[in-house]
Amino acid sequence: xxYQSIMKNISIHDRVFEALxxxxxxxxxxxxxxxxxxxxxxxxxxKPKDNTLPLYGIPVVLKDLVNMKDTITxxxxxxxxxxxxxxxxxxxxxxKEAGAIIIGKASCDTFGMGGTNKTAATGPVYxxxxxxxxxxxxxxxxxxxxxxxxxxxxIGTDTGDSVRKPAAYSGIVGxxxxxxxxxxxxxxxxxxxxxxxxxxxxxxxxxxxxxxILAGRDDLDMTSSQRPVExxxxxxxxxxxxxxxxxxxNVTDAIQNKQTMRQFDDLCQKLKDQGAIITKIHLNDDLMKxxxxxxxxxxxxxxxxxxxxxDSLRFGVQVEGKDNEAIMMASRTEGFGPLLRKxxxxxxxxxxxxxxxxIFRKAQKVRRLIVEDxxxxxxxxxCLIAPASGNGAPLxxxxxxxxxxxxxxxxENYMAFGNxxxxxxxxxPFGFDGILxxxxxxxxxxxxxxxxxxxxxxxxxxxxxxxxxxxVKP
Amino acid sequence: xxxxxVIGIEIHCELKTKSKMFSGAPVVYGAQPNTCVNEIDLxxxxxxxxxxxxxxxxxxxxxMALHCEIDPLVRFDRKxxxxxxxxxxxxxxxxxxxIGTHGYLDIETSDGLQRIRxxxxxxxxxxxxxxxxxxxxxxxxxxxxxxxxxxxxxxxIRSAKQAMAFVDKLRNILVYLDVTDGKMEEGSLRCDIxxxxxxxxxxxxxxxxxxxxxxxxxxIEKAVASEITRQSALLEAGEEVQQATRRYDxxxxxxxxxxxxxxxxxxxxxxxxxxxxxxxxQSWIDQIKVDLPELPDARAQRYSSLxxxxxxxxxxxxxxxxxxxxxxxxxxxxxxKLAANWSCGEILGALSQKQxxxxxxxxxxxxxxxxxxxxxxxxISSKQAKEIFPYLLKGESYDHVVTxxxxxxVSDESILKQLVEEVLNENSQSIIDYHAGKDRALxxxxxQLMKKSKGQANPALSSALLKTELDHRKP
Numbered sequence: 001x002x003y004q005s006i007m008k009n010i011s012i013h014d015r016v017f018e019a020l021x022x023x024x025x026x027x028x029x030x031x032x033x034x035x036x037x038x039x040x041x042x043x044x045x046x047k048p049k050d051n052t053l054p055l056y057g058i059p060v061v062l063k064d065l066v067n068m069k070d071t072i073t074x075x076x077x078x079x080x081x082x083x084x085x086x087x088x089x090x091x092x093x094x095x096k097e098a099g100a101i102i103i104g105k106a107s108c109d110t111f112g113m114g115g116t117n118k119t120a121a122t123g124p125v126y127x128x129x130x131x132x133x134x135x136x137x138x139x140x141x142x143x144x145x146x147x148x149x150x151x152x153x154x155i156g157t158d159t160g161d162s163v164r165k166p167a168a169y170s171g172i173v174g175x176x177x178x179x180x181x182x183x184x185x186x187x188x189x190x191x192x193x194x195x196x197x198x199x200x201x202x203x204x205x206x207x208x209x210x211x212x213i214l215a216g217r218d219d220l221d222m223t224s225s226q227r228p229v230e231x232x233x234x235x236x237x238x239x240x241x242x243x244x245x246x247x248x249x250n251v252t253d254a255i256q257n258k259q260t261m262r263q264f265d266d267l268c269q270k271l272k273d274q275g276a277i278i279t280k281i282h283l284n285d286d287l288m289k290x291x292x293x294x295x296x297x298x299x300x301x302x303x304x305x306x307x308x309x310x311d312s313l314r315f316g317v318q319v320e321g322k323d324n325e326a327i328m329m330a331s332r333t334e335g336f337g338p339l340l341r342k343x344x345x346x347x348x349x350x351x352x353x354x355x356x357x358x359i360f361r362k363a364q365k366v367r368r369l370i371v372e373d374x375x376x377x378x379x380x381x382x383c384l385i386a387p388a389s390g391n392g393a394p395l396x397x398x399x400x401x402x403x404x405x406x407x408x409x410x411x412e413n414y415m416a417f418g419n420x421x422x423x424x425x426x427x428x429p430f431g432f433d434g435i436l437x438x439x440x441x442x443x444x445x446x447x448x449x450x451x452x453x454x455x456x457x458x459x460x461x462x463x464x465x466x467x468x469x470x471x472v473k474p
Numbered sequence: 475x476x477x478x479x480v481i482g483i484e485i486h487c488e489l490k491t492k493s494k495m496f497s498g499a500p501v502v503y504g505a506q507p508n509t510c511v512n513e514i515d516l517x518x519x520x521x522x523x524x525x526x527x528x529x530x531x532x533x534x535x536x537x538m539a540l541h542c543e544i545d546p547l548v549r550f551d552r553k554x555x556x557x558x559x560x561x562x563x564x565x566x567x568x569x570x571x572x573i574g575t576h577g578y579l580d581i582e583t584s585d586g587l588q589r590i591r592x593x594x595x596x597x598x599x600x601x602x603x604x605x606x607x608x609x610x611x612x613x614x615x616x617x618x619x620x621x622x623x624x625x626x627x628x629x630x631i632r633s634a635k636q637a638m639a640f641v642d643k644l645r646n647i648l649v650y651l652d653v654t655d656g657k658m659e660e661g662s663l664r665c666d667i668x669x670x671x672x673x674x675x676x677x678x679x680x681x682x683x684x685x686x687x688x689x690x691x692x693x694i695e696k697a698v699a700s701e702i703t704r705q706s707a708l709l710e711a712g713e714e715v716q717q718a719t720r721r722y723d724x725x726x727x728x729x730x731x732x733x734x735x736x737x738x739x740x741x742x743x744x745x746x747x748x749x750x751x752x753x754x755x756q757s758w759i760d761q762i763k764v765d766l767p768e769l770p771d772a773r774a775q776r777y778s779s780l781x782x783x784x785x786x787x788x789x790x791x792x793x794x795x796x797x798x799x800x801x802x803x804x805x806x807x808x809x810x811k812l813a814a815n816w817s818c819g820e821i822l823g824a825l826s827q828k829q830x831x832x833x834x835x836x837x838x839x840x841x842x843x844x845x846x847x848x849x850x851x852x853x854i855s856s857k858q859a860k861e862i863f864p865y866l867l868k869g870e871s872y873d874h875v876v877t878x879x880x881x882x883x884v885s886d887e888s889i890l891k892q893l894v895e896e897v898l899n900e901n902s903q904s905i906i907d908y909h910a911g912k913d914r915a916l917x918x919x920x921x922q923l924m925k926k927s928k929g930q931a932n933p934a935l936s937s938a939l940l941k942t943e944l945d946h947r948k949p
Contacts, residue, residue, distance in 0.1 A: 065520070066520075067518075067519070067520045073519070073520075075519065080519065083519070085518075085520075086513050086518060087512075087513045087518070087521075089520060184522065185520070185521070185522050186520045186521070187520050188519040188520045189519075189520065191747075192747035192748050193747035219524060220522060220524055221522050221524075221748075222522070222523070222524050222525065222748060222749050222750060223522075223747075223748060223749075223750055301744065302747055304554075305552050305554050305563070305564050305742075305744070307563075308554060308556060308562065308563020308564055309517035309518070309519065309561060309562045309563050310519070310563075311556065311558075311563060313558055313613075314516050314517070314518075314561065315516075315518065323611070324558035324611060325556075325558075328556060328558075348742065351554070351742035351744055352740055352742060353740050353742070356742075356744070360744065
């Protein structure tokens with residue numbers, strides 16, 4: 001559902017309560033919501049305001065990592081199952097100021113750590129296009145709520161590809177702008193140097209509008225940028241003529257699915273026909289293969305420190321113990337599943353003094369090399385482009401994946417370069433793998449969101465794949 | 475055997491900022507527990523640090539006063555450990571790139587002048603404060619996130635006396651900079667003293683102990699001296715010093731074992747990802763230097779050039795609040811020495827240190843100045859000044875007190891006698907006239923005396939004193 005179509009409904013009350021009803025209706029099928037928020041007080045607060053606010057009365061959902069005062073924010077974890085936020089994230093303030101009504105929190109992999117949404121404390125989220133398939137993650141709940149037409153926009157976060165991948169699997173637009181473009185204050189972290197706030201919409205123009213609202217300097221986030229926010233909606237004209245696209249051939253070479261590649265080649269041909277300049281860019285193969293392990297080291301090292309605050313002494317689910325130390329130990333043991341504990345162990349291991357040089361520091365060096373390689377590529381083209389994944393959404397049941405194949409290491413995980421570099425990156429739908437949507441990823445130079453959205457608009461115009469809604473019958 | 479004492483000191487100093495190191499919550503000493511906290515101080519999920527600029531300025535001021543090299547690229551790191559008083563599960567500190575390095579402080583003791591090198595000065599945040607009440611432990615998070623600087627010396631200190639002199643001088647400098655209130659008894663300045671002994675003329679360090687929880691400057695000397703005695707007794711007896719953390723017990727007058735040092739903890743330091751490196755402009759740093767407040771040594775020099783003696787200078791300079799009081803007092807004062815005497819004497823006796831620091835007294839310095847000037851001009855005597863002073867302390871004006879006490883009449887015989895002398899010496903003809911029976915001569919002399927005293931001499935007493943003296947001078 002686009003902003004435009006929901007605004008046809010004059011009553012903001014109806015807009016919000018219809019969305020809430022739909023969210024409840026699809027819940028048994030999609031399992032996308034973790035908690036619902038009674039919108040009454042928000043609606044009351046909104047009424048006296050100007051109905052020309054950009055998101056006036058638009059229902060939205062937050063990924064369950066986003067703090068909103070007096071609401072439950074669990075991070076889709078067990079340890080924060082009872083956590084009531086004492087404060088608003090900066091983006092929550094911005095959404096409210098823009099007139100949006102927040103109706104609930106969407107499921108994600110615990111603390112955003114995963115790419116399947118299968119690790120959420122409330123269980124997996126199902127793909128509306130095929131309920132036996134995953135939403136992707138970690139922002140899976142947010143993605144499917146937009147894809148199934150419950151809300152026109154949902155907030156996600158993206159540490160490796162956690163917005164862009166589920167967007168691709170759900171046939172919608174998913175964007176994470178440049179690191180520092182949107183404040184992270186109030187978002188439960190995964191890995192601070194890689195975390196980005198992103199979001200999902202049904203079309204590119206809505207994404208441009210949303211970015212205008214969410215972007216900007218926040219003194220509460222020292223990594224947020226001082227740059228003025230551009231008029232992204234005005235940049236979104238879809239003119240690709242003369243624009244230089246660089247196809248990442250490491251990715252396209254690794255993709256085995258012929259259907260995917262045929263449609264991707266078609267798209268590139270159409271772009272060429274519109275006057276775009278299409279070239280192939282080959283990034284360093286060794287670095288591309290090193291991307292995932294490098295990511296794991298950095299992300300888990302930061303995560304183990306980031307989540308050391310979860311000791312259940314001041315908030316969170318507390319397990320009894322004879323003293324503070326015993327409470328901490330018991331609560332953390334009980335509150336974190338084995339997967340999370342494994343991540344923390346890996347992260348700690350990488351940070352031990354005797355390992356730091358050969359693991360953590362080395363990963364930082366590899367990260368720098370990858371960024372330099374991407375930066376070099378973007379000096380000769382305006383945009384790097386490749387399918388966001390080789391195939392449509394995988395089955396929820398564990399499938400056989402060769403964890404060391406190029407298909408997995410490169411084609412399924414390359415988008416983390418957007419997190420390593422902090423460069424703006426987004427996916428838009430470009431075709432189907434059977435009935436499953438496919439997305440194409442665009443990555444541009446830092447703070448060139450305007451250019452990126454314009455190119456995405458061009459692709460959307462060429463494919464006609466916008467405002468795709470996959471209704472789920474209750 | 476003769477031993478050489480080797481001492482290094484680490485000082486944690488709470489900065490006197492309005493808000494915390496990484497959050498906007500206020501820093502207020504003695505506030506109700508857990509009232510000066512926000513979501514950042516409590517380590518709530520999703521919060522991020524934002525650096526307090528005022529704290530950086532204060533850290534740089536301290537670096538400058540200690541002649542440190544300043545790293546213009548400010549960076550922070552995480553020190554990871556779990557403890558109930560550490561809300562985030564890590565402390566944000568400057569492990570890899572301290573803001574200040576390679577500084578020094580010169581101290582003077584009876585051993586002579588000595589340079590103590592400063593290894594590093596870095597910024598960090600304080601932890602919360604735990605109280606153990608019977609079976610329970612209570613935590614006050616007000617202190618969590620309070621800005622700190624940690625100053626680490628090289629192992630250049632060689633005696634208890636030097637250790638005390640170093641901390642005393644350092645503390646005074648930091649107080650002059652208004653970087654800290656420097657109160658050891660309230661924990662805003664805490665020192666950990668590392669002590670070891672080694673046979674004279676050897677290089678290898680002996681096993682060290684660390685003394686914590688010293689609550690006053692004078693206890694530093696006592697604590698270090700007793701620890702030196704303890705360690706040398708052990709070594710003399712052929713025993714080993716155990717590497718341990720000890721505390722000084724004020725009552726037992728001895729150091730007491732707190733815990734043995736076991737294998738060191740791996741804090742897994744790594745760069746703080748939420749604070750990007752901040753490049754300080756040289757012009758900004760230079761401006762801090764220009765704006766640097768007067769330091770104790772400079773103030774002592776200024777006092778010396780005003781003609782104060784060593785004793786007064788020392789008295790004043792070691793007490794910044796008093797010295798600040800004195801500096802206001804002497805603006806327009808006629809007799810600096812007198813002002814110094816009054817500051818170090820009556821003022822120090824009448825006002826508490828707290829009153830001086832907080833300027834919470836009714837006394838108006840301008841009125842005290844008026845009194846000191848009158849005293850200097852001999853309009854009033856010191857005896858009268860001592861009568862007037864208690865009223866000034868209550869906030870009354872000098873003129874008002876003088877009128878109401880009727881002390882504007884100079885009745886001090888010693889003052890009047892001197893005036894009589896002067897008048898008679900200057901008017902020898904009148905003495906002859908007086909003894910020749912001319913009554914008007916006495917009237918004339920009284921008039922001269924009144925003129926000399928600016929009309930404040932007690933006429934009756936003056937007249938009587940003149941008569942007596944005239945009789946003495948009968949030709």
